[in-house]
Every structure is written in structure tokens, then in C-alpha cells.
Amino acid sequence: MTSTAPGLLVPAVDEDGAPFWDYAARGELRIQACADCGRLRFPPRPCCPYCRSFASEWRPVSGRGRIWSFVIAHPPLPPAYQERAPYPVLLVELAEDPGIRLVGDLAAESQQGPGHGQGQGHGQGGAPASGGPGGGRRRRPAQRAPEPRIGAPVRVVFEQPPVPDCPPLPRWALI
Amino acid sequence: MLDGFKDRTAIVGIGQTRFGGHPPGRPPEHPVESGKELACRAVLAALEDAGIDPGEVDALASYTLEETDEVELAAALGLGDLTWFSRTGYGGGGSCATVAQLAAAIAAGQATVGVAWRSRRRGPRGRPWQAPGAAAEPRPGPAQPRQGGERQPVAAQWTRPFGLLRPADEVAMLTRRYLHEYGATRDHLFNVALACRNRANQNPAAIMYERPLTREMYMDARWISEPLCLYDNCLDTDGALACVVVGAERARDCPRRPVLVHAATQSLPPLHHGMVDYWCEDPLASPGWTAAHTLWKNADLTPEEIDCAQMADAFTPQVLFTLEAYGFCGRGEGGAFTEGGALELGGRLPVNTGGGGLSEGYLHGFNHITEAVRQLRGDSTAQVPGASSALVTAGECVPTSALILRAGEGGRR
Numbered sequence: 001m002t003s004t005a006p007g008l009l010v011p012a013v014d015e016d017g018a019p020f021w022d023y024a025a026r027g028e029l030r031i032q033a034c035a036d037c038g039r040l041r042f043p044p045r046p047c048c049p050y051c052r053s054f055a056s057e058w059r060p061v062s063g064r065g066r067i068w069s070f071v072i073a074h075p076p077l078p079p080a081y082q083e084r085a086p087y088p089v090l091l092v093e094l095a096e097d098p099g100i101r102l103v104g105d106l107a108a109e110s111q112q113g114p115g116h117g118q119g120q121g122h123g124q125g126g127a128p129a130s131g132g133p134g135g136g137r138r139r140r141p142a143q144r145a146p147e148p149r150i151g152a153p154v155r156v157v158f159e160q161p162p163v164p165d166c167p168p169l170p171r172w173a174l175i
Numbered sequence: 176m177l178d179g180f181k182d183r184t185a186i187v188g189i190g191q192t193r194f195g196g197h198p199p200g201r202p203p204e205h206p207v208e209s210g211k212e213l214a215c216r217a218v219l220a221a222l223e224d225a226g227i228d229p230g231e232v233d234a235l236a237s238y239t240l241e242e243t244d245e246v247e248l249a250a251a252l253g254l255g256d257l258t259w260f261s262r263t264g265y266g267g268g269g270s271c272a273t274v275a276q277l278a279a280a281i282a283a284g285q286a287t288v289g290v291a292w293r294s295r296r297r298g299p300r301g302r303p304w305q306a307p308g309a310a311a312e313p314r315p316g317p318a319q320p321r322q323g324g325e326r327q328p329v330a331a332q333w334t335r336p337f338g339l340l341r342p343a344d345e346v347a348m349l350t351r352r353y354l355h356e357y358g359a360t361r362d363h364l365f366n367v368a369l370a371c372r373n374r375a376n377q378n379p380a381a382i383m384y385e386r387p388l389t390r391e392m393y394m395d396a397r398w399i400s401e402p403l404c405l406y407d408n409c410l411d412t413d414g415a416l417a418c419v420v421v422g423a424e425r426a427r428d429c430p431r432r433p434v435l436v437h438a439a440t441q442s443l444p445p446l447h448h449g450m451v452d453y454w455c456e457d458p459l460a461s462p463g464w465t466a467a468h469t470l471w472k473n474a475d476l477t478p479e480e481i482d483c484a485q486m487a488d489a490f491t492p493q494v495l496f497t498l499e500a501y502g503f504c505g506r507g508e509g510g511a512f513t514e515g516g517a518l519e520l521g522g523r524l525p526v527n528t529g530g531g532g533l534s535e536g537y538l539h540g541f542n543h544i545t546e547a548v549r550q551l552r553g554d555s556t557a558q559v560p561g562a563s564s565a566l567v568t569a570g571e572c573v574p575t576s577a578l579i580l581r582a583g584e585g586g587r588r
């Protein structure tokens with residue numbers, strides 16, 4: 001990953017992943033598929049692990065999925081990330097193939113409050129963080145950010161981060 | 176399959192330096208030597224323990240992330256004519272592989288005296304994103320050099336831009352799904368942290384010696400990456416460790432009781448992706464499952480016959496994954512297994528009896544090997560009475576490795 005002035009990390013694109021980011025720049029979510037056996041695969045790679053074909057295509061997908069898991073990242077973090085901590089990161093399984101799972105953060109439109117953190121006051125030995133909302137964080141209803149949960153439906157939203165030379169990133173909005 | 180390997184080699188010497196760490200809120204207690212000096216001191220200590228002259232060493236093995244290379248070590252210590260050397264990859268996943276590869280080389284007649292080591296001196300790049308190329312300097316291209324020449328995983332483009340930055344975040348993702356899927360709780364993670372801490376409290380060499388942990392401390396601790404809190408994370412440690420491997424016959428003439436390398440394996444399961452193992456068919460089936468399959472197939476022992484286990488514990492949930500993978504309980508039962516003091520001394524399966532990575536020190540798992548050797552020699556600070564077999568596992572959630580060690584016969588003391 002390369003770093004830019006605000007300190008956000010942008011994708012360090014490799015040859016196999018380049019088409020994904022090219023489509024992302026056009027607001028399309030596409031996943032590599034084998035042109036012979038038809039199976040989707042992720043991350044992109046030159047050869048199909050199921051039939052060993054080198055022929056592949058980039059198939060459009062609906063951009064709908066469900067949360068397979070998520071974390072809430074807290075400091076210590078690099079400054080640009082520390083500013084918005086605690087923040088959630090999701091792992092989303094795609095509707096077309098639950099075996100294709102994409103990491104992403106919450107889209108801005110999912111974040112109604114100022115930022116998606118909820119300030120202090122977490123970790124006071126509350127409920128075990130077993131997939132429950134916010135993993136035991138104390139709630140502040142006044143500026144309640146949406147809380148991910150395992151199994152929740154989401155849809156992809158492409159957003160341009162405030163970073164030069166960064167492609168729009170596929171993020172997830174809670175439905 | 177590996178009958179030609181079983182019990183053919185033995186660990187006959189171990190050595191280590193003082194462990195340096197920064198317990199939360201405390202400054203370093205003493206100045207720390209360079210990584211190269213630490214490596215030299217640990218290797219010499221291990222050779223002295225083995226009663227073997229450095230000039231006899233003809234094989235070396237360490238991790239790919241080791242910064243003191245074979246050339247420097249051999250030159251500094253006056254080692255012999257090296258006929259075999261290797262590096263094992265994937266961070267803590269490489270720990271047992273160092274011994275496994277030396278044992279294979281010696282069993283195959285490629286070498287006679289092997290030394291494995293790991294030395295760690297934290298520089299200013301204490302955080303993953305501070306590794307050269309990780310974030311500090313803009314560098315184009317897919318694979319960028321990391322600490323010790325390791326390369327940034329290509330998978331980083333799929334995770335880092337979204338703020339999934341640290342190993343703790345990557346493992347927390349699997350952990351939340353695991354807790355959700357199997358009904359395990361933070362109390363189960365605490366049981367792991369506590370067992371390691373309790374053993375470290377008995378071990379004067381451990382960073383957490385005489386620093387007890389309570390449930391209240393654990394539950395009130397700050398989060399690092401929910402659902403993982405401070406005490407679910409291993410200790411950042413400076414120090415070095417080493418061990419000496421020779422053929423079983425020679426081992427009988429060494430001063431210490433030999434510890435036989437009974438079975439060993441490495442494991443990289445299909446479609447596995449290292450820390451972000453989210454894209455294989457079953458992300459909660461860790462690489463340990465593959466390692467365990469090979470290990471037990473090639474061993475004369477079953478999980479029930481293992482007297483103590485030194486388990487990968489960069490993060491507490493990895494111990495739950497490992498308990499299941501190696502067949503100490505059924506799938507999804509790792510949390511329940513930890514109840515009732517099962518992991519404590521005197522419990523069903525004492526684990527990490529030196530304190531482990533969570534409380535003795537984190538040197539990418541090499542201290543699990545030395546602690547297993549102490550147990551089988553009978554001189555651990557938390558001795559399992561009459562221990563004659565030990566399982567050692569390397570880092571979970573990465574391509575991994577594992578050993579079954581047994582107490583051998585011989586040795587003058």
C-alpha cells in the first residue's frame with residue numbers, strides 16, 4: 001500500500017487485480033470468473049484453481065450481499081485511521097456466490113452521525129461480542145451510527161476517498 | 176509415510192537471551208542489544224547446553240523474517256562448513272518448520288549438527304504499517320519489501336484501504352464469526368489468556384512474571400479490534416532463542432536428556448491466504464487442521480496421549496482454533512474445552528507452560544519449542560509431572576507447522 005498526505009492507504013494494484021479497480025473506477029463491481037468452468041474466484045489470479053484454465057472474464061455482479069463478519073478497530077492505529085476510530089470493517093459475502101467475500105468499510109450514507117465512531121465508553125465488560133451490535137460498546141442514542149451485525153443485508157456503493165490517485169472504493173451500505 | 180524420520184533426530188540444546196519488553200505503562204527495564212548480538216548469544220548458549228563446539232555446526236534454519244542472516248551468524252560465531260541452510264516463511268507459522276527442516280536434513284544425511292534460531296529486536300518500525308513499504312514511503316508495484324525482506328501480501332489491496340490494517344484486525348474478523356457460529360464467549364478467550372498468564376507468573380524469565388491477570392482486568396481492558404481486547408494480543412518482545420538438532424545416536428552422548436523429534440509437518444491448505452484467510456471454502460478451518468492430519472498420521476501417539484501442549488498464541492482465539500484442529504475436542508468445542516481450568520497446570524491439557532506468546536514473550540513462537548524441551552527434560556518452571564510427550568504448534572491463520580516431541584533416553588544429566 002502506498003500512503004498519501006492524509007495517511008489513508010490506497011490499493012497497491014497488481015496485474016491480476018487491475019481489472020477490478022478499472023471497473024471500480026466506472027462504478028461497477030465485477031468479479032473474475034473462469035471462462036471455461038464458469039466459477040467465480042477471488043482474489044483474482046491468473047489460473048482457475050478448479051479447472052486450471054487460464055481463460056477468464058470479469059462478470060458483473062449485483063453488488064448485494066450479507067455481512068459474514070466484522071470488526072471494530074480501535075487505536076493504536078495510523079493517524080488517519082486513529083482520527084475516525086473506533087470504526088467498523090466488514091467482510092461481505094456476495095449474493096451470487098457466498099464463497100466470494102469482500103472486505104469493505106461502511107459507506108458514508110450508512111453513517112448518519114458525525115463519523116461512524118461512538119466515542120469513548122466501550123469495553124466495560126458488557127455482553128460478549130458474539131456478533132451482537134457493536135460488540136458490547138455502550139450506546140449513545142443521540143448520534144447513533146448504524147451498527148453492523150452478522151447476516152445483515154448490504155449493497156455496494158462506490159465512493160471516492162479524499163486521496164489523489166485513488167480509485168473509487170467499493171464500500172457497503174446497510175439496507 | 177515418514178517412518179524414516181520418526182525419532183531419528185533430537186533437540187539436545189536450547190538457549191535464550193533475556194526477554195525485553197514494555198509491560199503497558201512501563202519503560203524498558205534495560206538497554207537491549209542489537210538483533211545480531213542477541214542471535215549470537217542465544218545460539219552460543221544453545222550450543223553450550225548441547226556440549227557441541229560451534230565449529231561442528233553444519234546446518235542452519237531460521238525464519239524468512241529473521242534479520243540476522245546465515246552469513247553473518249556463521250562468520251560471527253566461527254561456525255563450521257555449512258552444508259545446509261533454509262528459511263521458513265509466514266511469520267510465526269515458521270517456528271516449528273525450522274526444527275522440522277533441520278530434522279529432515281539430518282535424517283536424510285545432508286547435515287549432522289543443525290541450529291535453529293529466532294532473534295528479534297524491535298526497531299522504530301514497531302507497527303505493521305510502519306514497515307518499509309507498508310505505508311511510510313510511497314512505492315508503486317504489487318509486492319513491497321517488508322521487515323526482514325518479507326513482502327507485503329498481494330491481498331493487502333483488498334483489505335488495507337478499508338482500514339483492516341493489523342494482524343489483530345485480521346484475526347478479529349475470523350474470531351467474531353467463530354464466536355457467532357459456535358456460541359463461544361469472551362470468557363473462553365479469557366481462559367486462554369489466564370492460563371498463559373498464570374504460567375508466566377511462575378516463570379522468572381517471562382515478561383509477565385509476577386504480574387497476575389484477573390477476569391476484571393480482562394473484561395475492563397481497552398479494545399484493540401473488537402472482539403479482541405488488549406489481553407487477547409501477544410507481547411511485543413526483544414530477545415533471541417535457539418535450539419540444536421542432531422541425529423538420535425549422537426544425542427545419547429550429549430550432556431542433556433535428548434528430546435526426540437517424533438513427528439513434524441508444515442501445512443498450506445488449498446486456497447489458503449495467510450492472515451486474511453477469507454476466501455477459501457471454510458475460513459474457520461485453520462491451517463492447523465491440515466497440519467494435524469499429517470502429524471497424527473505419522474505419530475505413534477494420539478491427542479489423548481499428549482502430556483502438554485505449547486500452542487500458537489499470537490492471539491487468544493488461535494488456541495481455540497488449535498484445540499479443535501489437533502483433535503483435543505470437536506469442531507466448535509474449543510471454547511467449552513477451556514472451561515474448568517482445562518488449560519491450567521493439573522488440567523486436562525496444560526498449555527503454554529512457560530507463559531506463551533501472550534505472557535512469556537512473543538518471538539514468533541520459538542519459545543514454545545524451548546518450553547516443550549524443558550518439559551520433556553523435567554525442568555520447566557511449571558513442570559507437568561512425568562511429561563513424556565509434547566505438541567508444539569506454530570502460528571495459526573497462516574501457513575503453519577507443528578512438532579510432536581518426546582522425551583528420549585541418554586544424556587549425562
Ligand SMILES: [Zn+2]
Pocket residue numbers: 034035036037038039048049050051052053
Ligand atoms: Zn475453471
